[in-house]
Amino acid sequence: MHTADVAIIGGGIVGSSIAYHLVDAGCKNVVVIERESAQGKGSTGKSMGGVRAQFSTPVNIQMSLYSIPFYASFEERLGYPCDYRPQGYLFCATSDNHMAYLRANYEKQVVLGLKNVRLVAGDEIRGMFPQLRADDIVGGSFCSTDGFVDPYSAMIGCMTWASDHGAILWKNTTVTGVSRHEGCFEIATTRDTVSARTVVNCAGVWSAGIAKMVGIELPVEPLRRMLVPTEPFDQFPHTAPMIIDMSNGFHFRPEGRGFLLAWNDPEETAGYKTDFEPAFIEKILTRAADRVPVFENLAVNPKRAWAGLYEMTPDHHPILGESPEVPGFFFANGFSGHGVMHSPATGKILSDLILTGKTDLIDASLLNFSRFAEGRMIHETAIL
Numbered sequence: 001m002h003t004a005d006v007a008i009i010g011g012g013i014v015g016s017s018i019a020y021h022l023v024d025a026g027c028k029n030v031v032v033i034e035r036e037s038a039q040g041k042g043s044t045g046k047s048m049g050g051v052r053a054q055f056s057t058p059v060n061i062q063m064s065l066y067s068i069p070f071y072a073s074f075e076e077r078l079g080y081p082c083d084y085r086p087q088g089y090l091f092c093a094t095s096d097n098h099m100a101y102l103r104a105n106y107e108k109q110v111v112l113g114l115k116n117v118r119l120v121a122g123d124e125i126r127g128m129f130p131q132l133r134a135d136d137i138v139g140g141s142f143c144s145t146d147g148f149v150d151p152y153s154a155m156i157g158c159m160t161w162a163s164d165h166g167a168i169l170w171k172n173t174t175v176t177g178v179s180r181h182e183g184c185f186e187i188a189t190t191r192d193t194v195s196a197r198t199v200v201n202c203a204g205v206w207s208a209g210i211a212k213m214v215g216i217e218l219p220v221e222p223l224r225r226m227l228v229p230t231e232p233f234d235q236f237p238h239t240a241p242m243i244i245d246m247s248n249g250f251h252f253r254p255e256g257r258g259f260l261l262a263w264n265d266p267e268e269t270a271g272y273k274t275d276f277e278p279a280f281i282e283k284i285l286t287r288a289a290d291r292v293p294v295f296e297n298l299a300v301n302p303k304r305a306w307a308g309l310y311e312m313t314p315d316h317h318p319i320l321g322e323s324p325e326v327p328g329f330f331f332a333n334g335f336s337g338h339g340v341m342h343s344p345a346t347g348k349i350l351s352d353l354i355l356t357g358k359t360d361l362i363d364a365s366l367l368n369f370s371r372f373a374e375g376r377m378i379h380e381t382a383i384l
């Protein structure tokens, strides 16, 4: 039997960030249990790496206000790189409704302390990127500290720092059962049993299965997302931000010598589907060439495209904090497409809640599990 103060189930970016924050706060007897032989085989290794503070709900904005400066100072703090590139996010509105929505979000973001966000006129966007078909763009919003990170490096940096300072990572180890006796959990794994007073569920799209081990129905469902990288392409600037076409949700960003294309296919249904669907390429290239006419010349190798899973909750916000039914069992699940950008804040919030029972970073009751039963869902509409 191995004994730990905190057992973290899942060694993706969320489990790694929680391990980092716990150890940094002085709680060093932490074990992270990861099923795969290497970290990053879940959603973290499939992510687009976008980080942004341009959200519509205050709690999402607050989480980004911790997370983005964390990424900006990552190397200084941890001594490992995360490749934060503050190239911005540019939302392009094609209707007055979209513009009113961006304006309302902008006002909330500024009140909460976001400094580098601004509304931009259609003409400014046309001036910035003459390659866009912008006849219908009425304006937009841009935040220069939004941008991209390398999710794999960020995950490895957090976990390596935590391991360097006392945490243990067990790879190749599957959690097969969790039971509770006299205030202590026994976590059965394929390696050894772990005894811990606190367990954190960081199992990504598999988190509902872990919650079921302690009798909890967790509303987290997998939803496939596909990404298409292009071959090298130099007819659009590589200094570009993430550009979002609000007319249909198509968005893209520079990646290596090419671009990474994304679009949320509304026909996608919940399930553990991780095959890349070749028909998606035509769907996305049609939208790409519609917004960026020179993208007609893009070359794509279908073998380099991939699919991964978003961990969706009913209100597109994560579920964070202690279970009301099983004391000592904590959730860090359901990031609905934002788990990379919000993993630093999640690490800090969970570490605060585990070690002190409270946090100043957000009003944690907003994201607790009880909100579903109590009808307190908070909908995020700025999802990509």
Ligand SMILES: Cc1cc2nc3c(=O)[nH]c(=O)nc-3n(C[C@H](O)[C@H](O)[C@H](O)COP(=O)(O)OP(=O)(O)OC[C@H]3O[C@@H](n4cnc5c(N)ncnc54)[C@H](O)[C@@H]3O)c2cc1C
Pocket: 009, 010, 011, 012, 013, 014, 015, 033, 034, 035, 036, 039, 040, 041, 042, 043, 044, 045, 046, 047, 048, 049, 050, 051, 173, 174, 175, 176, 202, 203, 204, 205, 206, 225, 226, 227, 307, 308, 309, 310, 311, 332, 333, 335, 336, 337, 338, 339, 340, 341, 342
């Ligand atoms: C295509 C795509 C694009 C995305 N783009 C972005 C983006 O631009 N920005 C952003 O912020 N987010 C993005 N996301 C979302 C983001 O990747 C996820 O929210 C985030 O990676 C979740 O991290 P995690 O650590 O919770 O989960 P994961 O990375 O999935 O880690 C969970 C881990 O738990 C392990 N595990 C599961 N069951 C067990 C068990 N029984 N025992 C032991 N270990 C177990 C798994 O092996 C896995 O390693 C994207 C996701 C996808 C799929």
